[in-house]
Amino acid sequence: MGTKYDTEKFKRKALQVPAAQELILNQVTSGEIETIVSVDSHERIIAEAITAPHPYPAFRRSGMDGYAIVAIDTLNTDDGIVWLKVIDEVPCGTVSSKIISSGTAARIMTGAQVPEGADAVVMLEATEQRNENGVSWVGIKVPARSGQNITPVGFEITEGDTLLRSGHKIGPGELSVLATFGVHQIQVYRKPVVGIFSTGSELLDITDPLEPGKIRNSNTYMLASQIREAGGEPVVMEAIPDDIELARSKVEEALQRYDLVVTTGGVSVGDYDIMGDLVRCGSMDMLFNKVAMRPGSVTTAAVKDRRLLFALSGNPGACYVGFLLFVRPAIRKILGIDKDQLLLPRWTAELGRAYTKVNNFTRFVRGTLKVTDGKVVAYPAQLDESSVMVTIKDSSCLIIIPPELKGAAEGTKVDVILLPGALA
Template identity: 40%
Template structure:
């Protein structure tokens, strides 16, 4: 906390200084005004890392529920699952053949066949009623338990059957062609940990263990509030100067994809009171509220004022990055409000950077951060990057090396370049133009 206050004071000091001397040079002067207006300090122009810390640090704990195994795909375990038994439960034959004592075969060979007496046949699903002793064998089908006394199995195709005997033409070592109990999973072993996402093979393994119901985290509910007088919904004829509300559709889909339940609350105009009403509805019904629009410089007061009207405390405003700098986070009774840019691409890039890890954590996932990988640029990027910049691109492979190619325009409103984007590469602040072949760190969005 001491650190936080100190940073704020420095920020405020610079803000003050800038407002007096730097007018006309592109600096925002609202820091101090806002701090004064709301009677406190909030952090402005924070790093993406710090913004993420604010959100993850205030992520509420998720609830639990029990679901039937077949309905658990994609859900997140809220408990470690231990195997209550071995899988397989008994030593079994991996093939159709004959079980016998390996010691019997010591001298067996192509010209010296070992002839064994077949005393029983055991299909899969049945158990042998007899034991195998010297000179005897039991026919076992794939999956059948290994009879007592036997310690090796020969493939059916490698034998010669005749009446109630079978000939073997080679020596076997003890344990050959036997799948041991517990080869897949040992009793007591943790087969899946709390925080893992349930996938098809895990469902199969849980079924094998006889687990028909599991405890998972409740899906996080995420409310979506759009702001902006210019927004019209689908289906309406577009009036001049208006645009269609696309953000609530893409956000709802992103939230679903992450295992959350989107609650599209609605669209408010540019009046703080109107936004606050929807925001409060979102806070009442959901775990997190996301707004779009109303967070850039001139729009500043709309979402900010709505947050205040809703009784929430601003955690930060503006992130030191491009695109998506105009972003706001606030907290009300342990529930987060994340104000995203109304510019579609800027809003969605910040969604990927901040909201996606937040929703994953809220959903109970143990791994909620994007994987960072090193990529080589496949083409030049000609612009300077005075502040940290995130580029939208696609991972391509050349030999074992990861390259990134751009998926389209990088403007704040260019949503089309997100469609095939599975990489967000990070250009450090202060970088000049980049050449193809340059190394960048990137978030792997999958």
């Protein structure tokens, strides 16, 4: 005997991918903010603008090992060496108490503060040294110009300049900037915690021996890796057998506990596809339950109390693509990432070989990118069925094949979506 949801299973309205993405992102706001120490902020998203508390460099800095001098003293070096009295030595980290005046010089190291009065540094290789009665002299062999080999105050950054914008991801360069300016605590967006579970009585744990008719639960661990890459914190829960009441309680509990919930499996139109029934049962607001795409047309999204539920296909290829197109942008928006960086970047490429499948929906075909004769070329995977898992690891892009192409010949210009790490 059928359920009251049976008829609705077959009347799904397919949204185009951009419309489905917009529905999701309209439900998402930037997340909570926390303060952490800068040294622990690698790959976090900053939640405040950081401005320079002082110029950098904060003092006139020598760009060479050599001698700090008054440049005008060297005007007559064309006639021979000009000898200057050495009155001080300035290692890095020290400040000279001497003022360099005409006829004098100071030995100085790269990066040290240039003494007052000096307006040039002559490199060591352009000098000679002598000592007379305990007095050191330096001979300047070539003319110097004012400002030579001296990095002025504020050459890189002036006081008040913006160092980092809110929404910026912190990497090695950003950490260097923070340390340079003594910013030892910063505000960052808290990583969203994402609950994951798979549905299906056919699923085995990763540690279980293989059994007839069953498969190991691989999608959960793939999703956990994708969530980490996107900037979230995954929480892996036990797989749920095909029991709608159990699924309901688990989903509702997860939506109360976590920022997002992602499930895989149970969203098509079979008798045991419980997530589709759960989303339609009225306990949450369904955003969509069909998208005009292959693979993953049955991808479903719903919201309850501002918490999003993503029900992805149980097929590995469709699950992988569904996460990239819908879940990843939501995580990135919670993290406060700039609007123009929420979606994965798109390039234009040529097809390296023909793609002959025809469908009424846009296809997102796994592929690899190569640069050949200065052109970006995309090669579709030989095995791209929704159920195929193995080509995920070899892919660097998703090739977009719209239905109007009726397949695509070799050499056709196509849009490609770069996968995370594609340029690494």
